[in-house]
Amino acid sequence: MAERPLHGGDPSVLRRLNSAATLRELRDGGESTLSGLANRVGLSRPTTEGVLGELIGRGLVAEVAPRPGSALGRPARRYRFRAEAGHALGIAVDAHRVRLLVTDLGGEVAGGHRAGLDPHARPDARIAAVRAAVKECLAAAGIGRASLRAVAAGTPGVVGPDGTVTRCAAVPGWEGVELGRELGRSFACPVLVENDANLAAMAERWRGAARAADDVVCVYAGLHTGAGALIGGRLHRGRWGAAGEIGMLPELGLRDTTAVLLTGGGPGPAASGAALAGLASAGPALDDAERVLAAAGRRDPAATEAVERLAARMSRGVAAMALALDPEMIVVGGPLAGAGAPLVGALRRHVPPLCLSPVRIEASELGDEAVGLGAVRLALDRIDEDLFRVDRAPGAAEPAGAPAEPGATESAGR
């Protein structure tokens, strides 16, 4: 009557299955007594006791101090997931700034940091500034580097499967930088790199406007406008990490979006390219854009017209993503989606007439935290893979993408 065993009869795999199931139950279902936990997981008491011993030994579970005076006699021991057993670091880096967010294993924010970057800095200087910001962030949060179990970084541009920035118009000199490998030198844990719009999409589903949705397009409107897509609840990166780069087609109006807002663009890509060239430093350009958006929010006629013009132009690209994927929801985020979201309101008028299906367009609720938050989510997913994998011993996981160099931890922050 035996079912085909999932573990192929290997007792060490069975132990890991039991351990993973117990850990997941404690993390997702909250603290519990031994018997309660045994019952919830479907294991015997002695097996559960053994598993808990192992998890306590790995620092992932702790006994909870009994509540004082909570009961007569000896209270039953209770156990909890130690979310503080490790941390995830999310990094959002672009032309003019770096934003960091660090959380515990439960996704609770434990610290953060922001720093401006020189938009004209060379890649090595930019990476050094990121390292310095990481050092400052961890110091301020009182978190040791050894506590990090995974790090993820978001950047504009296309990120290849190996963590190299293969295409990037928004950050000078960034194309070809092996960002995963470079950042990997600073950490002993896995380091992942991902496109910023892709991370924004993950963040919106985790803690933003797309919490209930599985098929989501996130349009991330900044200097240029990119898009990321979740399909069936999972990030769709594409074969070369370039999914969502529909802005490559100039007629879809997603290039130079900030420049178009500020200058009105022109009849074609050449004109808008020229307009962009005049805006050498992305930082001030985005600041100016935010002023225009704020003015549109106050119904300033010229600013309102500029936003309408931009939305009319962008609507082709947003509609192209909507037509290609027919998602449940489109979330518009990024710097140009802020300031009362006049751009989102304008897109709600311009996009639906171009589409076949009812289109739901929502404004991001995450402001400029989206990319960093998505990076944390990606890092936490990577940590989950290690915590809940059953095909090899815990701790035997190797960093994906960027192999950590032994002793490289000390060299961080140079």
Added chain:
Amino acid sequence: MAERPLHGGDPSVLRRLNSAATLRELRDGGESTLSGLANRVGLSRPTTEGVLGELIGRGLVAEVAPRPGSALGRPARRYRFRAEAGHALGIAVDAHRVRLLVTDLGGEVAGGHRAGLDPHARPDARIAAVRAAVKECLAAAGIGRASLRAVAAGTPGVVGPDGTVTRCAAVPGWEGVELGRELGRSFACPVLVENDANLAAMAERWRGAARAADDVVCVYAGLHTGAGALIGGRLHRGRWGAAGEIGMLPELGLRDTTAVLLTGGGPGPAASGAALAGLASAGPALDDAERVLAAAGRRDPAATEAVERLAARMSRGVAAMALALDPEMIVVGGPLAGAGAPLVGALRRHVPPLCLSPVRIEASELGDEAVGLGAVRLALDRIDEDLFRVDRAPGAAEPAGAPAEPGATESAGR
């Protein structure tokens, strides 16, 4: 030491799990002796014997006649999956013809049929003609209607989740037709309806150019050009069944593709719309298009120029799908992909310069069988759901989409 049981302790679910595992092993792994099968599935001999008895009773498994003189003594009994226990019917219907394909449960082709349709026929006449074709197809193949376990139909246009054609430019009067419900009247089994490009994508992965790929875009070039996408090996329909309808944006050059090939199109959508209006009957237009493609294959200069012009125009739309999804492969199928595939060759020159990632473009190998074959695959997938489901008793499955009307079977073919 017990794992949490997948079946929640319900013995009837355990029986169904065992039954499904045994059936799958026999179907996918080939015929077997009792002990061999028990070993392959990981069940005891008595359990396997019980399961086989049940599957034989359901007509899904048969004992194989021992090979004459193959061994001394009594040969061990062998069992096989009865692929002939049921059939799947695929229907491809468009403006000017209907093509049918019927296979057994193993996907082996058991029959087929084609018939021309009047492009100006009203929907009820078109559906009646489809019913007549089904009748003829089944009679010629000697397959009783009761043997059909699922039917799927492919059509141009957008098909809503309930099997209604919600948008369709290629078949006059087709918009709003409840095709799933209408065809459902003819069958006692589940009837599914799907967009033709989506089915072509499924066919290419099943038996065509995309056999090794999980993320595939299929561009289906006909009167208009549609697209279907598989993501992670599964069809991505989208929230309203409209994924891939990127041709809605006229600047992407996927509308009126046959007209553009024949007339050279014009400066804008209005001109090509007018060109199309002159081609009232889709059938002859496609025949003319195939003559142009054949001439281009013979290097006729005018025809070659017409194909180049069409490819240059279509390349925007093909690139838009490639940029949105960054698939492993783009398969170009449909009537315009035939005749030595000069269009595919031209797209291979025009599309890559518009894209960021290396783009792999392949010609369909399935000719005009793609949609019917994809429909059969969809029907077989639906049958698999019933055969291998474990959450309720076999046979308790209800048709998805179009509920069958009791006794409706006799009314088919009117």
